[in-house]
Amino acid sequence: MSSVQPTTQMTTAQPYDLNQQAVWYQQSGGAEAPSVGMADVLRILKQRRLMIVVLFFVFYTLVVGATFAIANWAPLWTSEAILELEPPRKNVLDIEPSGDVMPEQMRLALQTESRKLTQPVLLQKVLEQPEIKKTAFYNWYGGNIPKCMTDLRRLLGSTPIPDTYLIRVSLATRDPTETRDIVNAVVDQYLARYVTQAKDELYLRAESLKNTLAERQRKLNEKRDEMYRFREQTAVPGAEEREAMGGLVLGLQAQITQVEVQAAALQQLLESIRDVPVNELPITPEMRILIESDPILRYYRSQVEALDVSIMVNRERLGAKHRDMKTLMLSRQGWYQKEIMKREELITDIRERQIEATRQDLAQTRGVLVRLQDRLQEEQARQRAMSRNVQRYEQMKDDEGVLLKDLEQLQKRASEAEHAVQDKSRERRLSVVQRADRANKPSRPDYFVYLGGGFVVSLVAAVGLAFLREFTDKAIRTPIDVARHGQLSVLGNIPLIDDEEADIDSIELATRKAPHSLVAEAFRQVRTNLLFSGPAEAQRVILITSPGPGDGKTAVAINLAVTLAQSNQRVLLIDCNFRRPAIRDAFPNTRREGLSNILIGQGKLADYVTNSDLANIDVLSSGPMPPSPAELLGSTFMRELLAEARTRYDRVIIDGPPALLISDGIVMSTLVDGVIIVTRAVQNSKGAVKRTREQFERVGARIFGAVLNGVQARAGGYFRRQYREFYEYASDETIPAELPMPPGGNNDPQDAGDGGDRGGR
Structure with a gap:
């Protein structure tokens, strides 16, 4: 056997796309449908252009009619008046002087005045004028002044003109004269009210300024009285006295430092002589003079010196060892000992007197230090009190100066306020630049806005409704709907037989009775796209099913089997729809017994297969209705039947039941090589197609793609242009006469090579 063998797998193969009718959607495991792109927008506009044109014509007709009716x-x-507001001057009536006027302040001032123009009190006074009461605008309300005032406030426009000092006051009514009169009445009434309010405001502010001036004078007098009492009760020293006080404090601090140094020196001296032994006490010249001037010590010394003279005289006369010499020596020794003892006694006495004197000096010095420190504290406290008094008095003087300066400014401003009350120019800060005139043409309708805007709105509304109709349409209408919402590859599109020019009684007989029709060509496209979607060995057994009954799955199964047989392949067509079998209607010679008999073990495939009147096609009917079709279809007998069919036939086409109604198709999908889902345009919903795909995916079935059946010829849709081009091409006189069928039964040149040795099957 020889067949077409594509070199790539289904997910990457490029299908044979005749007239671009096959739409392929690469499945991605439950991925979301692709978003709407520019191609979809153009397609929707093209398909629904008639709807858009009709809706646009209706809408724009309404717009034009409404415009001319208005x-x-x-x-x-519309009449308008222009008012000018001068920038606020430097206000001399405020308590605090104001600076230059900022743009934000001017903007707020313009907005404030524009809001005042629509005050209910002002509008009520306008409506009370006799001239306004005669207008049709006023009389239309029948004396209902609140309602009239409310509508006038709503209709009256009062807005600042950007980047200017101007305010636009406008009104639109049905009478141009009344419009002018009402606007001018509002402007005149507001100007009169503005002048009165300006006078009242100036007078009130001048009176407030006088009261403030009197209050400032009272505070100044109180401050001066307070300063006088403070000077009387508290000594406020002058600069010389404060300087003398500072010098005294500095002198006391210097004396304290000096006395502290003396006390430290005396303390150090006392500690140094207290721990020194008497014999080690240094003898100062003053101490030596004091010691030597002692009369007793001098007497002892004179005795020693007298004996020294006697010893020197008698030594030469008597000799050193004479008895008298010894007596003199002993006597001298005695007096000398007395002198030494007396000197030591005097040194001890002087040391004790020195220590005592040092102690007395130290105590006296410390006493002086304490007295100096006490006096320093007193003087410092006095100095601080003096500084506080001076500071307080200076603060009083500063307060007096501030009050005096403020009083002078207030007196100046009070004088200016008196002139401001009499100044007439302040009443003219708000002036009329342009009074309202009678309008020459109506402001409504504005033909450019109404007709131009209506054109755009009508077009947008028409297009919007077309897109709304497209996106809210739940029915499958085009292959793009199948690919987008069903996420299925579209193998082909079968046109509606009612639009076919050829005489076809039944679509099941299209490829046999009208092989040159567009419907037959559509089925051949399905066959071609299927063959090129994968290898032939992976497409031996194919289940044809649909979401519901009447979708055309039987027609697709029969015509697909016929086109495959015409390509010189042996095909077995099995009717697996036990509840509504339809294969026997297309092949009347088929036996009544069939699939159900085989599944219950009453025979083999060869016992019930019927050879059709077409070459290369055998038919197996469904047989009698079994009690449990799903169990039989999933049985071992069914597997053996399909295995035997694979050995005898190149293709096995199974016409299954609707997938959403009966579970038989789901059971069969697990036994076949793949499933083709037939959807019917307009009849099937997008959700039904999606649920059908999801059911097969849940059981792991392979889906070859979908066939869209019953596609209508419509503007922007499918087959209208193809109908015309196909029959123009088919009726060309240059086409040669039809050749006779070849011996193998193949009359399709493009598939002539898809045959081979099939003998013995």
């Missing part, structure tokens, strides 16, 4: 029966005439 122009004839409800026009509006």
